[in-house]
Amino acid sequence: MTGNGQVSRIYDEVVKRNAGEPLFHQAVAEVFESLSVVLERYPHYADAGLIERLCEPERQIIFRVPWQDDEGNVIVNRGFRVQYNSVLGPYKGGLRFHPSVNLGMVKFLGFEQIFKNSLSGLPIGGGKGGSDFDPKGRSNSEIMRFCQSFMTELHRHLGEYTDVPAGDIGVGGREIGYLFGQYKRMTNSYESGVLTGKGLTWGGSQVRREATGYGATYFVASMLEAKGTDLAGKKVVISGSGNVAIYAIEKVHQLGGTAIACSDSSGYIVDEQGVDLELLKEIKEIKRGRISEYAEQRSTAHFVEGGSIWDVPCDVALPCATQNELSGDDAATLIKNGVLAVAEGANMPTTPEALKAFREAGVAFAPGKAANAGGVATSALEMQQNASRDSWHFEYTDERLAAIMRDVHERCSETAREYGKPGDYVLGANIAGFVKVADAMFALGVI
Structure with a gap:
């Protein structure tokens, strides 16, 4: 743990207090790495045990x-x-x-x-x-x-x-x-507002199933726009083949990109013509089968048992499977192959070594707390509909989701610029998320 001495001290206390929980330690360290610059500018955030209470x-x-x-x-x-x-x-x-x-x-x-x-x-x-x-x-x-x-x-x-x-x-x-x-x-x-992700006939929201994958893709589109380009014609590799991956593939295709690979725990498939979404849905959502069945039924695809999906050259990478799936070696391969942007569709799928490599290479990288916020955002929209006894149509809800993800991107981007690190979405996301919560904690007192 590097940076501000007070932050390092609190981190050491967190590790000691929560022994044997490495994933939790990793998540705290990733946020703490961004806090030194905040405390230098606004030292009052270190008062009232705020950071300790936050952990x-x-x-x-x-x-x-x-x-x-x-x-x-x-x-x-x-x-x-x-x-x-x-x-x-x-x-x-x-x-x-x-x-x-x-x-x-x-x-x-x-x-x-x-x-x-x-x-x-x-x-x-x-x-x-x-x-x-x-x-x-x-x-x-x-x-x-x-x-x-x-x-x-x-x-x-x-x-x-x-x-x-x-x-x-x-x-x-x-x-x-x-x-x-x-x-x-x-x-x-x-009390329909007590759970989200419900069926459409009993209080659920349109787009909730698609939201995390759609949202990550909307965030990538904003990242590419900030670099003066877009998804049109881009090759995209997406790990996983569950709900998030499937709907990221769908939105990538809708925005003009081509999703060429996806995976499950047995290996990955590559389809340079673009993943056939209906076939993938049939195998994974209806049959609940293995990804290898896709290559058996699609002549343009081939299956690679085991290995790393990040060996497939691409313009955009979307890790959408599970935590710590994208290693430092994987990042080096992606960088060598010319990847432009990486966005986390899963929760913390990128190891600290991979994150460091992307940032040093100048690859646009969006952490999960920003890129995959679409799922929880649409859950909150479902709560709004439940509270008002209302139901919105698909297009309207999708428009709300797209607007939220553009706002999240802008919030992260503006905060990174404010702290002298333009384009650093990790720093921007951590600081923007922290400051809003910290200000509210101060307002409510020591509770």
Whole structure:
């Protein structure tokens, strides 16, 4: 940890206080690297224990989730909800169901969410949650029973003015439906604003499914515009093949670019003619199959087992899979191949070594707290519709999303210029997100 001595001291205390949580440490360090210049200009931000309070969640909830599988066996998972910071509004952040989920991961995601939600310009605080439950290979009945048990405990901590979860990895429309049904049952009320990502027929918003992928692409379009170009004719490589990747591919094609590669845990496919979106959706959303099936059905594509998708030459790279997937070596390859812009569609998918390489090479790089803010922004739009008992059409909601992402880009860009680092989206995002939250924390006193 480099820079301001006071920031380094606080970081060391955070690491000591939260031992064994490397992802959380990484997220804090990435923000802290940008704070020295802020404290030099505005030293009052170091007063009242503000930074220390910002690093400590307001509430950490860990609970047992017992449920029965289809054979009648009782299985016990662990549930988490970290309500990190509510100074700007109710806690807002997704639920992740994956075997890798632990407290450190949830804290890392929740800490990032504070600044992402701040950058969105919407009145929402930061939180995150989930469970080490693995929905893969489970029947609908098993997933329903798990979700009902999970919500039986969690419901007492939620509310449209308190905490509003959404989906994340392993939690899609099916899981949100089961969770909302149990919340409704437990509270005896139809509080549609308590969960986002709902189905369109029962309080959901248009564009919510597409929002993170669309939003990342809108951010890239603004980055390229700032460099005097656009997506037209650009080759784009997108890691992952889930919800975020699929809709990033869709928006890239709509804006004139060509998405030529995507991946899953088994490897990646390359299709120089452009990924056939309908075929990809059929394989990944309907059949829930492997990405290799795409190459089997598409003569213009080939599949590479294992390896790194970042070996594929491209103009734009969108890491949309998972944390720390893009290494320093991957960054060196992308730079060598002439990449113009990189934007994180996932949460912290770029390692610190890769981030350093991009910044030193002058590659435009957008951190996830800025580039993938479209998902939570559209969740907040869903909350608006629920509060007003309204429903907006697709085009209007998409226009709102595009405008929000342009504003996020402008906020990051202006802040970077203000602090003498034009084009440094990492610095701009961290400082713009921090200052808004810090000012509100000062206004509300030591709480």
